[in-house]
Amino acid sequence: RKEVEQDPGPFNVPEGATVAFNCTYSNSASQSFFWYRQDCRKEPKLLMSVYSSGNEDGRFTAQLNRASQYISLLIRDSKLSDSATYLCVALYGGSQGNLIFGKGTKLSVKP
Amino acid sequence: DAGVTQSPTHLIKTRGQQVTLRCSPISGHKSVSWYQQVLGQGPQFIFQYYEKEERGRGNFPDRFSARQFPNYSSELNVNALLLGDSALYLCASSLAGGASYNEQFFGPGTRLTVL
Numbered sequence: 001r002k003e004v005e006q007d008p009g010p011f012n013v014p015e016g017a018t019v020a021f022n023c024t025y026s027n028s029a030s031q032s033f034f035w036y037r038q039d040c041r042k043e044p045k046l047l048m049s050v051y052s053s054g055n056e057d058g059r060f061t062a063q064l065n066r067a068s069q070y071i072s073l074l075i076r077d078s079k080l081s082d083s084a085t086y087l088c089v090a091l092y093g094g095s096q097g098n099l100i101f102g103k104g105t106k107l108s109v110k111p
Numbered sequence: 112d113a114g115v116t117q118s119p120t121h122l123i124k125t126r127g128q129q130v131t132l133r134c135s136p137i138s139g140h141k142s143v144s145w146y147q148q149v150l151g152q153g154p155q156f157i158f159q160y161y162e163k164e165e166r167g168r169g170n171f172p173d174r175f176s177a178r179q180f181p182n183y184s185s186e187l188n189v190n191a192l193l194l195g196d197s198a199l200y201l202c203a204s205s206l207a208g209g210a211s212y213n214e215q216f217f218g219p220g221t222r223l224t225v226l
Binding site for chain 2: 004008031042043044045046051069087089091095096099100101102103104
């Protein structure tokens with residue numbers, strides 16, 4: 001079983017739609033979680049960290065449920081520029097540990 | 112300020128050959144991590160180095176090795192290349208140290224093709 005699992009998609013949505021990505025992780029020892037964004041043929045870039053209390057950054061909302069080992073990302077009012085692959089990431093091995101990535105979920109926002 | 116740089120950007124090798132990939136971290140960053148990203152997958156952790164010491168190793172065969180230099184740059188070596196080693200190799204640097212997580216910043220990667 002993969003340590004971080006997410007629906008690979010693709011998700012094809014119209015501009016302005018709300019889209020939700022889900023992710024589960026298997027190792028309860030993981031301490032921190034993130035969503036990264038990766039554009040085609042580019043490197044991954046940190047989108048936002050994920051906290052149990054939930055956190056919001058503009059149109060993006062991330063949520064962590066430790067009991068269910070479940071992470072989510074909600075994108076509201078999606079833009080064409082949101083088209084990318086979204087990677088769910090867990091940090092293992094302490095604060096200076098290594099990142100474990102899911103396979104990524106591809107999002108295409110259409111006009 | 113310059114971000115993480117990697118060289119070369121693209122590389123074509125044949126099976127059985129050896130390859131060396133290079134990474135220069137962001138100025139002031141002391142930790143470098145290497146990841147392999149096969150097409151259609153997320154990046155997979157290979158190595159982490161901090162202050163020239165190996166701090167972590169992923170589930171990769173001994174054909175993969177790395178080192179970090181006094182200036183914190185790093186090299187990843189892969190021996191006896193296989194077709195399955197074809198991937199984007201990403202380097203990430205971070206400040207490291209301390210009790211809190213330090214964001215890892217990724218370089219543009221080296222795209223390796225093994226024929």
